[in-house]
Amino acid sequence: MEEITKPLTGLEKEEEYFINMGPQHPSTHGVLRLVVSLQGEIVKHLDPHLGYIHRGIEKMCEKDTYAQIIHLTDRLDYLSAHMNNEAICLIVEDVLEVEVPERVKYIRTIMAELQRLNSHQLWWACMGMDLGALTTFFYGLRDREHILDIFEETCGGRLLLSYNTPGGVMYDLHPNFQQKVKDFIKYFRKKLPEYDRLLTGNVIFQNRTKGIGILSKEDAINYGITGPSGRGSGFSCDIRKKYPYSAYPYVKFNEILREEGDSLSRYKVRIDEMWESMNIIEQLIDNIPEGPHTAKMKPVLKLPAGEYFQRVETSRGELGVYIISDGAKTPYRVKFRSPNMCNLSVLDHISRGAKIADLVAIGASFDFVIPDIDR
Amino acid sequence: MKDLWIYDFTSLTAAIESWLESTFPPFWAVTFEMVIIGLAFLLFYALTGLILVYAERRICAFMQNRLGPNRVGPWGVFQTIADFIKLLMKELVRIKEADKFLFNLAPFIVIIASFMAIAAIPFAKGLHAIDFNIGIFYIMAVSAMGVVGILLAGWSSNNKYSLIGAIRSGAQIVSYELSVGLALLSVVIFSGTLQLSEIVESQADAWWIFKGHIPAIIAFVVFLIAATAETNRGPFDLAEAESELTAGYHTEYSGIKFAFFFLAEYMNMFIVASIAVTVFLGGWMPLHFWGFESFNHIMDFIPPVIWYLGKTAFVIFLMMWFKWTFPRLRIDQLLTLEWKYLLPINLVNTVIIAFLTMMKWHF
Amino acid sequence: MDNAKLKELVTGIVSEASFEESKQFLTVTVSPAQLHQLLKSLKERPDTSFDFLFCISGVDIQDKLMVVYHLESTAHGHKIVLKTGTENREKPEMESIVDLYKGAELHENEIFDLFGIVFNGHPNLRRMFMPDDWNGYPLRKDYVDEVNIIDLS
Numbered sequence: 001m002e003e004i005t006k007p008l009t010g011l012e013k014e015e016e017y018f019i020n021m022g023p024q025h026p027s028t029h030g031v032l033r034l035v036v037s038l039q040g041e042i043v044k045h046l047d048p049h050l051g052y053i054h055r056g057i058e059k060m061c062e063k064d065t066y067a068q069i070i071h072l073t074d075r076l077d078y079l080s081a082h083m084n085n086e087a088i089c090l091i092v093e094d095v096l097e098v099e100v101p102e103r104v105k106y107i108r109t110i111m112a113e114l115q116r117l118n119s120h121q122l123w124w125a126c127m128g129m130d131l132g133a134l135t136t137f138f139y140g141l142r143d144r145e146h147i148l149d150i151f152e153e154t155c156g157g158r159l160l161l162s163y164n165t166p167g168g169v170m171y172d173l174h175p176n177f178q179q180k181v182k183d184f185i186k187y188f189r190k191k192l193p194e195y196d197r198l199l200t201g202n203v204i205f206q207n208r209t210k211g212i213g214i215l216s217k218e219d220a221i222n223y224g225i226t227g228p229s230g231r232g233s234g235f236s237c238d239i240r241k242k243y244p245y246s247a248y249p250y251v252k253f254n255e256i257l258r259e260e261g262d263s264l265s266r267y268k269v270r271i272d273e274m275w276e277s278m279n280i281i282e283q284l285i286d287n288i289p290e291g292p293h294t295a296k297m298k299p300v301l302k303l304p305a306g307e308y309f310q311r312v313e314t315s316r317g318e319l320g321v322y323i324i325s326d327g328a329k330t331p332y333r334v335k336f337r338s339p340n341m342c343n344l345s346v347l348d349h350i351s352r353g354a355k356i357a358d359l360v361a362i363g364a365s366f367d368f369v370i371p372d373i374d375r
Numbered sequence: 376m377k378d379l380w381i382y383d384f385t386s387l388t389a390a391i392e393s394w395l396e397s398t399f400p401p402f403w404a405v406t407f408e409m410v411i412i413g414l415a416f417l418l419f420y421a422l423t424g425l426i427l428v429y430a431e432r433r434i435c436a437f438m439q440n441r442l443g444p445n446r447v448g449p450w451g452v453f454q455t456i457a458d459f460i461k462l463l464m465k466e467l468v469r470i471k472e473a474d475k476f477l478f479n480l481a482p483f484i485v486i487i488a489s490f491m492a493i494a495a496i497p498f499a500k501g502l503h504a505i506d507f508n509i510g511i512f513y514i515m516a517v518s519a520m521g522v523v524g525i526l527l528a529g530w531s532s533n534n535k536y537s538l539i540g541a542i543r544s545g546a547q548i549v550s551y552e553l554s555v556g557l558a559l560l561s562v563v564i565f566s567g568t569l570q571l572s573e574i575v576e577s578q579a580d581a582w583w584i585f586k587g588h589i590p591a592i593i594a595f596v597v598f599l600i601a602a603t604a605e606t607n608r609g610p611f612d613l614a615e616a617e618s619e620l621t622a623g624y625h626t627e628y629s630g631i632k633f634a635f636f637f638l639a640e641y642m643n644m645f646i647v648a649s650i651a652v653t654v655f656l657g658g659w660m661p662l663h664f665w666g667f668e669s670f671n672h673i674m675d676f677i678p679p680v681i682w683y684l685g686k687t688a689f690v691i692f693l694m695m696w697f698k699w700t701f702p703r704l705r706i707d708q709l710l711t712l713e714w715k716y717l718l719p720i721n722l723v724n725t726v727i728i729a730f731l732t733m734m735k736w737h738f
Numbered sequence: 739m740d741n742a743k744l745k746e747l748v749t750g751i752v753s754e755a756s757f758e759e760s761k762q763f764l765t766v767t768v769s770p771a772q773l774h775q776l777l778k779s780l781k782e783r784p785d786t787s788f789d790f791l792f793c794i795s796g797v798d799i800q801d802k803l804m805v806v807y808h809l810e811s812t813a814h815g816h817k818i819v820l821k822t823g824t825e826n827r828e829k830p831e832m833e834s835i836v837d838l839y840k841g842a843e844l845h846e847n848e849i850f851d852l853f854g855i856v857f858n859g860h861p862n863l864r865r866m867f868m869p870d871d872w873n874g875y876p877l878r879k880d881y882v883d884e885v886n887i888i889d890l891s
Binding site (some may be wrong): 019041131132134139198205355 | 435704708
């Protein structure tokens, strides 16, 4: 690797110096290296350097069958593992015109919303920790353990699930599943106001996030910022509403939109999304229809030649899966449109003029997961 | 001065001094006296540091819904000793480009500053090392020297992160000195003296925080905020903000030198809590209320040293509570807090207190 | 706007475009020289206003190096797919669209890194994932790496 001895654009003035945030840094979540050019405490220019966790997932997908790709998609954005798996399953089922049982749709949506809750809990834990309120880390993870226990019983894994499979899900629900989920929702409804009391209402926290990192709606659309970060700027991009899939057509929920576009509004969008997720789960958990947990699929899956695209709403934004098939049992090309990479591209634009401490707050409010960027 | 049922340590210290002077020539008597005091303080320093580190880890663990150290010794009390032995055995990483003399000097300056400040604080009646007639002024002056140590540490590390952390810290400490001084001034005005032992004795009928009613409470709150900022703790710890600058000004220190910074931070917290306790909460004076003679006599049964340590522990607990609850302030917000909010409040408060004292409208 | 009207509009701007329709999208294939102009008009015309570029990918198919753009309009809701390609595998060049869609900057870096397509007009073209002195472009079909890729077939 070549030594970075001066910032890359060469336009910096004499009094600017640059520091490296990362690749090992407590608050860039994952191995992200930001070369930040500073003047005193003010950020003048920022350059992300990636590739520290590049595993060549897209190349590996070209040699794996569709059922094997599921295990690779887990490792993209591991905090939305379930939604990533669901994307591949939906493409395959759509193209092969397989009708999945209703039970499968309900299970997939409930698991997706649990995963979203899980991911937002971890985001909240880390956001507090980055801003200095170290106790929030423990509170967020304590509550997350309940969901991980539910996952472990049914799917066999806590973080990397691989529970979806083309045609259905791998195992049927554990008998305790419904009761545990209902207990968890009751428990978490009491805990979420505690999060607000601890962090949201705190004057110090509000001063650190209000008006920081303002992203306008036009910029959000132009840069392709989706998910809670885009919705915090007023860009209505929820795939669950625009192109509903699985059991989303059967539930009523609100799409949370805020107009201000600063870090505090992105924060509040995620907190409100946690409430909405709980509402969705409550609407579905009592009505799971009986039936098989998977449809009958051929042992070898071959998609006819052509190009297919599927969009799902992960916890961080819109994941797009673009598959080009030439009729074989492995795809010809798989491209993952990663929500985090689009979110990262705007970091330079909105942190110009902010201070280093603000950079940490902005990064935390965007909620990056680096393996998704590097794939 | 009411009749206090409190043991007076001056008799003990005077006895030791006269014994030394009768046994040894004057030069050696003074030297031995200083050595005894030095050893006593070193022991106290080390012991308090040990206890405070353990207390912090336990308290923060309980606040974070976990247990904290509970393996080494019963309830984990020997944890800090184990940590200390580990730190002693670590390699002292020598930085090639660093300014070696300053690099090695910086931790010592920080420790010396806090050591000198402890000397003036009265632990019980007559139990203190120095009793200047300018006690408070001396403590303020001496604890300000710690800034030099921090700036030297950041500069001589030859590391951008350390430099940023040290400069932030320097600006912060120098600004908050003002608030600390003015808040202490309020009680100086009330009691009319700078001498610490006299300030404590003037609280024999009730503590200044009760006697001075509202202005004294305001001064106490301001002092607590400013003192937390002085010691780089709590919501004002951006000089060593772990999640931004990976340890700030003491990034490059390892082993025993890091232990010095670490220890000095806890001792500074202890000193600042002691000052708050001495000036506002009565020091070693038990809880008395005007006129309730029997109540006061009952309170006197608890030895003054216990009163003093208990009150200090309470203030330290408050400071630890701050750290583990609030997020961190940014540097410009911190300086805004001082210059635009705390300083005007302090000034107005001081004027009010001067007026009250003139009119004798305090208890 | 439905696919027929879009086809008409695109043929009006670029006459040599070829079309394919699938269940999901209308795909337009143009040559690299016309792409930027077509994208610019599609973005700026108020009746199409394709302002949301939701996917940009590189593809190595049948000896051509292609770039595929998936566009959507937030105002009207219609979608379109644009493709360009070049047969020149030694020095493939395309025009960068960073001036139209700023978010494409990192993605074009990625396509340059993994396919070797040089984007003219890109502010800071550099390798994204691979080390800066890497030889070869890994996602190309003819990429051979004796050390790192174990071919079990």
